[in-house]
Amino acid sequence: MSTLIDPYRWSGGLLTAGDSISLSPGLRVEKGELVDDATLARHKLHVRAGKALVSLERISSVSEWLTDLDSYNISEKESRQILLFLGTIGGISIRRSLTQQGEMFMRKASLLYLGAPPLQVAVRRSATIKGISSSVFQAMLLLWLVTPAMALLLSLVLPTAAIPWLLPSLPVLFMGLVAHEYAHVIILRRYHPAICVLRRGMRLAILHPPLDMWVEAVTGLVGPLAGAGVSILTSMLVSRASALPGVLFAGQAIALLHLASLLPFYGDGRSLLTLFKRTAHVTSVS
Amino acid sequence: MAWHALTRPLTERSTMQETMIATDQMAQYQIKEVAVIIVAALAYVLVLGSVALAAIAICGWRGAESVSIDWVHGKATFLCRR
Numbered sequence: 042m043s044t045l046i047d048p049y050r051w052s053g054g055l056l057t058a059g060d061s062i063s064l065s066p067g068l069r070v071e072k073g074e075l076v077d078d079a080t081l082a083r084h085k086l087h088v089r090a091g092k093a094l095v096s097l098e099r100i101s102s103v104s105e106w107l108t109d110l111d112s113y114n115i116s117e118k119e120s121r122q123i124l125l126f127l128g129t130i131g132g133i134s135i136r137r138s139l140t141q142q143g144e145m146f147m148r149k150a151s152l153l154y155l156g157a158p159p160l161q162v163a164v165r166r167s168a169t170i171k172g173i174s175s176s177v178f179q180a181m182l183l184l185w186l187v188t189p190a191m192a193l194l195l196s197l198v199l200p201t202a203a204i205p206w207l208l209p210s211l212p213v214l215f216m217g218l219v220a221h222e223y224a225h226v227i228i229l230r231r232y233h234p235a236i237c238v239l240r241r242g243m244r245l246a247i248l249h250p251p252l253d254m255w256v257e258a259v260t261g262l263v264g265p266l267a268g269a270g271v272s273i274l275t276s277m278l279v280s281r282a283s284a285l286p287g288v289l290f291a292g293q294a295i296a297l298l299h300l301a302s303l304l305p306f307y308g309d310g311r312s313l314l315t316l317f318k319r320t321a322h323v324t325s326v327s
Numbered sequence: 328m329a330w331h332a333l334t335r336p337l338t339e340r341s342t343m344q345e346t347m348i349a350t351d352q353m354a355q356y357q358i359k360e361v362a363v364i365i366v367a368a369l370a371y372v373l374v375l376g377s378v379a380l381a382a383i384a385i386c387g388w389r390g391a392e393s394v395s396i397d398w399v400h401g402k403a404t405f406l407c408r409r
Contacts, residue, residue, distance in 0.1 A: 294370045
């Protein structure tokens with residue numbers, strides 16, 4: 042593989058030459074395997090892939106890593122396979138400056154406009170309040186950007202003056218989602234400290250190994266309840282601060298949707314249904 | 328095992344002869360997932376849709392100029408557009 046390769050093209054629009062990259066926290070290379078502490082998975086590595094990931098365990102620039110891959114005789118196709126795998130499991134941590142982030146945003150927007158969506162990878166963060174807040178903020182990035190424009194546009198079309206409710210509803214949505222995820226984490230962390238938050242685009246998840254039935258059930262219930270409670274509390278505060286009583290209405294709608302995630306076809310409800318099916322199976326064979 | 332779409336590996340059916348990384352097929356894991364776009368979109372539709380419908384029902388197709396809600400007395404006031 043030539044070190045003169047363009048990192049942006051090689052990575053399918055994921056990386057640029059100036060980016061700093063490293064293996065995500067919670068992942069490590071051990072005895073020829075990639076160990077995922079959050080899921081307890083042990084992915085088998087080819088010897089050369091093992092070398093590539095050991096090299097990635099320390100933070101380095103993309104160019105440096107490409108040079109390392111070259112020295113391990115890893116072809117362009119093989120290196121892309123490693124990168125795609127890491128991207129899929131949220132295994133690569135990318136650090137870039139604000140200017141570079143702006144540049145990447147414009148590049149991705151132009152790719153989307155041209156009908157060639159860029160590679161979308163999972164991003165893994167530690168399940169702390171900071172990691173969760175950051176993941177939720179980024180998952181809502183499109184909403185932060187689009188909602189003001191949408192509010193202006195809707196005010197011209199809709200036969201109502203409900204538009205000022207849209208913007209103050211964003212902090213309500215943010216706080217509700219952080220509370221939802223953090224409530225899951227508070228309980229799960231007592232049983233498995235190495236859990237993590239995974240974000241892909243606008244989807245968020247807490248990743249953890251299977252735990253005792255009751256722990257799973259309680260964890261599945263507290264997330265939506267905490268999300269609903271905090272949404273209503275935040276909407277009361279925002280409503281009072283912004284003098285827009287309609288935010289309370291938005292807060293109730295958001296709270297209702299947190300509770301709706303307990304329905305069996307989506308989110309926590311689906312997890313609970315899977316759990317009950319598993320339990321039913323265990324009961325029937327015992 | 329059924330890998331979830333959020334973490335679906337790209338090398339699921341491959342072997343060490345043909346790939347650099349072979350996914351651990353025995354790993355069992357759970358996820359607690361929430362889709363921000365679904366929550367946001369439904370909340371927006373619920374709030375705006377219901378108020379817009381109420382405005383149309385009360386004021387006709389021109390709708391309301393402003394809507395105020397008195398949560399203490401459970402009363403909503405629609406100021407219709409002329």
